[in-house]
Amino acid sequence: MKGKVSTGNLAACAIGLLLFLVYGLAVYLFAGELNSTAFISIGFTVVAFICVFAVPRLVGSRPDIEAVFFGIPLFGFAMYYFFAQIFLSAVFIFFQNVIPGNIAFFIQLVVLVAFIIVTIVSFTAQRSAAQKSDERKEQAANRNIEVIDVKGLVDMCRSKGMSPSTLHALEHLSDTVRYSDPFSGNHPVIVAIEDRISSKMLDLQSACSSGDDAAITGIAQELENLYAERSRKLLLIK
DSSP states (O other), X not given: OTTOOOHHHHHHHHHHHHHHHHHHHHXXXXXXXXXXXXXXXXXXXXXXXXXXXXXXXXXXXXXXXXXXXXXXXXXXXXXXXXXXXXXXXXXXXXXXXXXXXXHHHHHHHHHHHHHHHHHHHHHHHHHHHHHHHHHHHHHHHHHHHHHHHHHHHHHHHHHTTOOHHHHHHHHHHHHHHHTSXXXXXXXXXXXXXXXXXXXXXXXXXXXXXXXXXXXXXXXXXXXXXXXXXXXXXXXXXX
């Protein structure tokens, strides 16, 4: 389901919420008077907390394809960033009278920018993988339609009582289509061959409708040759 967040991510978000509440309580009880360094640190911690909740929504639109960075899920990086920010914030608040605000701001900004870069890379890779997955599913669906079309032509010709050689040619073509590689990768050379196949399929449908045995056999052989050429080209490309 689109936008669905996994139970594991929800549990991690709940843990993050508890940690944030404990963090806020600790700051309220023990930090005393706060200066600019402390307020900057608290602000960055709030941003980190928001990121923990935002990441599952960001990547949850495609739960079938996980957003990862060097094998680590993006949500895991969000939690690492959150824990690191809590640690940095605690240090800066504890030493707020020693560490200048500009240094605290710069260090926490670098950590945030690093996390944003990881997020962009992971999200972009997920979108790219999702697009390729959708293309492969679409190509597989189109190939299934072609198989069904040829089977329909076999049934049509059989009902018309056409010759066994014609039925054999169509059945062999149906097997050729079924076992051909459905994934072209949208390569221009393969796309050109597939356009020729689509055109010949229309010719085959017309020939079957008119009951022309010779035309059906000839077109079926041409389609066999085109599928063989397509397979050779795919081997070279892959």
